[in-house]
Amino acid sequence: MKMPPGLRVVTTGAADGIRRRLLVPPDAAPTAPAADPPPSAAPGRRSSPTRLPGFSTGLRLALGALTGWFLFRQLLRLEEFLTLLLLSVFLAVSLEPIVAALCRRRLRRGWAVAVVLGVFLLLIAGFLLLVVPPVGQEAGVLARRIPLWLDQVHDHHSALGRIEDRFHLAEQAKNALGGSAGPGLMGGVLGAGRLLLDTVTSVTVVATVTLYLMAGMPDIKEFCYRFVKGSRRGRAREITEEILSRTGRYMLGNLVTSAIAGLATAVWCAAVGVPYAAALGVFVALMDLVPIVGSTIGGIVVSLVALAVSWPVALATAGFYIGFRLLEDYLIMPRTMKFAVDVHPFVTIVAVLIGGALLGIVGALVAVPAAVALGLLLDEFVFPHLDRR
DSSP: OOOTTTTTEEEEOOSOOOOOOEOOOOTTTOOOOOOOOOOGGGGTTTOOOOOOHHHHHHHHOOOOOOOOHHHHHHHTHHHHHHHHHHHHHHHHHHHHHHHHHHTTTOHHHHHHHHHHHHHHHHHHHHHHHHHHHHHHHHHEEEEEHHHHHHHHHOOTTTTHHHHHHHHHHHHHHHHHHHSHHHHEEEHHHHHHHHHEEEEHHHHHHHHHHHHHHTTTHHHHHHHTTTTOOOOHHHHHHHHHHHHHHHHHHHHHHHOOOOOHHHHHHHHHHHHTSSOOHHHHHHHHHHHSSSSSTTHHHHHHEEEEHTTTTOHHHHHHHHHHHHHHHHHHIIIHHHHHHHHTOOHOOOOOOOHHHHHHHHHHHHHHHHHHHHHHHHHHHHHIIIHHHHHHO
């Protein structure tokens, strides 16, 4: 477009922020372009207050801390359930080598789990057959002796009668049952019943969850593998299988050492005349499954039972368990665990102590497999990265 003669171009500013070019005569006074209005004067806009970056950061931290504390409280409320779930996972992983071996013999997984369950039920039935008859017999003997003890209490010439004359135990017992201690006694009975009910419920829950985990172990593992990147999924599968294999070998090694402890107990009790040798052997084998403290508790119980024979037999039984404990700790257990999980004994002791302090017996059981898994993860991801620096 041609500019007409006698005119010149002047650029002006406007309130809306748009610059315009005007054609004015050459003799017109020059005008300064209008300055752009400040942002606060723009129509339709409001001035924003000064932001405080520290306030928003502190608010986010406070909300995160409150959320973490709330989740932690909820986890504490689920502590018992999570402990039972951990025990179920440990049992399922420990029995996985047996189920896998049965599956390799062309047995369907469901039938393999059923076979393992059947063997376990047979073991429980055998334990009950060994324990219930002696306990029932002793309860019958106790019931028959109670009337004789009552007669001796009223006989002032007997030992129990003289004790009654001096301490008045029968009167104190009547006052306790009929007085203020009655509700306490009833509360103790109800507490014992509740403990028995909770124990039965926990055992049922653990058994049911373990069966479902054993039946669906391949599907569960494949589902967990999907959370790993495809490029690393193969290596993650190898590490997981190694952890599961070592955990299964650890449980089998623990079963071997427990069987040795139970067999040694039964042989010793039968040799020195301690009653219920078979039942005590099974009891010690079950207690020996708990690392570090299980065999000690079993030895104390058997030594107390040996008091029914004589003091020398009880002392000899205690000495036998001290010697067997040293043999187990320094010969049997290190060789078995070296073959099973390849873990240093110091790591085993520290792991068992920490697990027992955190989760009790369940923590002591799963402590060694957890230490094995942690060692494999460190060897795979942490130590190579540090060595490359």
